[in-house]
Amino acid sequence: MKIMVYSHDTYGLGNLCRMLTICRYLLEAIPQLSILLICSSPVVHSFRIPKGLDYIKLPCIGRNEYGELAVKYLGTETEETFKLRSELIKITTINFKPDVILVDKKPYGLQEELRDTLEYIKNSDYYPKVVLLLRDILDTPEKTIAEWKKKGYYKGIELFYDQVWVVGMQEVFDITKEYKFPAKISEKVKHCGYIRRRAERKNNDEIRQELNINYDEQFVLVTPGGGADGYYLIYNYISGLYYLAKQDKITSLIICGPEMPQEKQQELYEKARQYSNVKIIEFTDELTSYINAADTIVSMGGYNTVCEILSLEKPAVIVPRTKPVKEQFIRAESMDKVGLLKAIHPDLLNPENLMAAVLEKLNNTAKNQPKFFNLDLDALPRIVDLTYKLLYRETSTNYSYIAYNYPDAQPLVASQK
Template sequence: MVYSHDAFGLGNLRRMLAICEYLLKDQTHLSILLVSGSPMLHAFRLPKGLDYIKLPCLNRGQSGTLFAKYLGTELEETIKWRSHLIHSAALHFKPDVLLVDKKPYGIQQELLSTLEYLEAHLPATKKVLLLRDILDSPAKTIQDWTQQGYYQAIQTWYDQILVVGMAELFDVAQEYQFPLPIAKKVRYCGYIRKSVQGLNRMELRWFLRIQPSEKLVLVTPGGGEDGFPLVSAYLEGLKHLPSQMKLRSVILCGPEMPLSHQQELQNKALPYPGVEVQVFTDNLLGYLDAADAVVSMGGYNTLTEILALQKRTVVVPRITPSQEQLIRAERFMRHGLIQTIHPDHLQPKTLMQAVMTQLADRATPALELDFNGLPNIAHHLSNLFFRHPLREPALA
């Protein structure tokens, strides 16, 4: 059973779906129940063996304040409802492993009753916490985890912590001051690499009618709820493009971008016949593969997928309500993996100059990333099912 709250964006959901899909290929006779509040679950193709329960949507917006996204229900009432649905799922599904994304107690402690039930009635069920490489600044994360009782929650309830990242870039246990008993539960798995399943690079470039002499830039602000400034700056920056530069652009607004912003961007793109504006694709990897350079925000999924495909990229990270993307972008830039522009310094001309630099840059990054996240996660979870440990996975 997999819990992914997904109150903002698509990153958590896409990451957990990738893990589910890999586990189903890796293990026979496996069934996975995904419990999530994402409004986009229906847009993804689900493999045999995976089903889901949809929780009422929550949102935290850019302010960080939680509220019911679509329903007119009070937050406390909605949390109780979600908690009941999660508990009921565990009661009837009887999972052997509960994999929890990011929050040990879930949003507003909505997982607590499920954890208590599993401990009392299904004590053999293993509980695993999955953490991305960076949560927020160390000061903010330590304060939040102390206030929310997360350190105690991990000590009490969880058997393992799987980190989809590298200690060389961000040592979660050290940065967030994990006590020794918790630090011993940490397993660094590396970053997640997914394979292109839809149209590949050459097929998409043919579909988009990209000529051999043209460069393709993909612009993606993730879910898109706060992506308007980035896309707008890119479109305005096209007027600074050198006349001899043959550039094509595909912009993916994101399904959560307000319709008024989508329409404004469509209007801004009209003077540029080489620009195509789309709302969403379930083949983001294919578009990343087809691109020569990428302009994006600094979300975990998008950034690691870009780098797994060895694409040059300009990152304008989100800086509110969390410092996560900014820290990740700065760490990656420090190792020569990306170019970063702080959103406070985002200007159309500066952005386009950075894109041109990336299209011309072929320097080798100073650090090689580990992209064995999926096989390593499968290895650690498999060892929870079996009495005798499995062999270590082969390197990809």
């Protein structure tokens, strides 16, 4: 079986991390599977790439100071760069001939760079299954509906896509209802639940020894994801350390993120120098291991980080991004209401209330443990099931599994009978 995955990241690392998680799980679950990832992230090489997965790196596209799409590194025009990207995607599809094409978030791709490929498939004698993968929340209903109508996404899904997989719960946010999906599209939607994450290679003792954390100290992890707009959160956290009492024994690890500008990182390094129990690094591909070892997490409200926090049952204080989209805010507010985490609106954030929220989580760990009985974290095995059913009209119950019910369980492993 061959799967081609399209993922774009013009801001942050969220899309890439999510798709790599899905790719790794599929490779462990499906025998003799090859996955080709098409992406444009400048840091894709920093991630561990498992056997069976390879990638084609497109020229980077980012956003300029006006919020407009622009070429990130090459000295080429934006239009010609998108033309190059589009042609690379199409020729890759023609030659790789995947059985399934999994498209992340945008039905036509970034700046419609997938349209030529989709039209080629539609008008040829080559019939791969084409699936759109959506996270739980895209943006406010008003903004999303307007954008989808303007860009013809509803029609595009109807014409070119076999299914739409949503890695979220209908009970948390009903995409079909909130975004007013027409009946023909709603029939294609499969809610998979959230993506369960597990700790990576390092165990808790290794992490605490690495950070020189004593048995009587508490460990707070601060992570703004990719970090492009994470300076404000980290600055407030470091400033909030002033409000700690002498008896508060806390070691903090701050992960700035590879997309935070170097001058901003340097400012934070300088500000943190006065605190001997604060460590700052730029990036790690072991984030889930650090989350698993931490007593409390301070982060933004991206999909991946929230899934990691919930999977590993960690108390968390979330300061969601509200611009340019409100996806993080909607997610954080919804989960705050049901007691899964503590959310602080960025407009209301200050050093004192942030540290107060952190101390509340640290001092009331048992009371603040998230309630998981009604939270579906089985997106990954469902995606395996849907893949088999899509291609072979049978579910993966024909295969043997290792259960994936707990954060420390082994990933799903399949073998044909």
